[in-house]
Amino acid sequence: MKTILSLDELENSEHKTLYFTFNEKIEGLNCVTPIHAQLCAKSLEDFVQITGNVKGKVLLECDLCLDKFEYDVDFELDEMFSKGSLIGDYTESGQEFEIKDGQFVTDLNGENEIDIYDLLYQSVILSFPNKKVCGINCKGKEYLTEENDITDPRLEVFNNLQINPKK
Numbered sequence: 352m353k354t355i356l357s358l359d360e361l362e363n364s365e366h367k368t369l370y371f372t373f374n375e376k377i378e379g380l381n382c383v384t385p386i387h388a389q390l391c392a393k394s395l396e397d398f399v400q401i402t403g404n405v406k407g408k409v410l411l412e413c414d415l416c417l418d419k420f421e422y423d424v425d426f427e428l429d430e431m432f433s434k435g436s437l438i439g440d441y442t443e444s445g446q447e448f449e450i451k452d453g454q455f456v457t458d459l460n461g462e463n464e465i466d467i468y469d470l471l472y473q474s475v476i477l478s479f480p481n482k483k484v485c486g487i488n489c490k491g492k493e494y495l496t497e498e499n500d501i502t503d504p505r506l507e508v509f510n511n512l513q514i515n516p517k518k
């Protein structure tokens with residue numbers, strides 16, 4: 352099983368493209384099933400692009416009732432890595448920066464390999480929703496609507512609304 356992608360191997364492969372499968376539980380995530388990823392790595396001039404589908408089941412803790420619940424991981428990975436020759440001068444290795452809207456690039460800064468295990472670990476965590484809720488029938492939900500209304504940004508509009516009786 353390939354968890355480290357060698358850039359030398361990638362450069363020397365046909366069409367500078369490698370396909371590989373990742374299928375194991377990732378330490379640090381509460382994996383219910385192994386994380387399964389069907390990935391494609393491509394070398395593009397100054398960049399390496401890794402794309403593919405990532406699936407699995409992990410255990411998350413509900414933000415409202417603190418119960419554990421199973422969350423289906425299922426997203427399309429699309430990560431760009433800079434080989435570092437262009438922009439490496441003023442960034443640190445492993446740093447991520449945005450080259451255009453929503454397209455982030457991780458600077459490899461001369462590193463010769465990409466840790467797929469770590470990439471998947473980071474990507475799965477980033478794929479989690481901001482608010483983790485176990486389900487629509489979460490028993491913590493009543494508490495939320497009673498106590499936390501003011502934190503809802505949509506309702507803040509009403510707090511700032513001033514009624515001018517003269518108009």
Ligand SMILES: [Zn+2]
Binds near residue numbers: 416417484485490
């Ligand atoms: Zn809950």
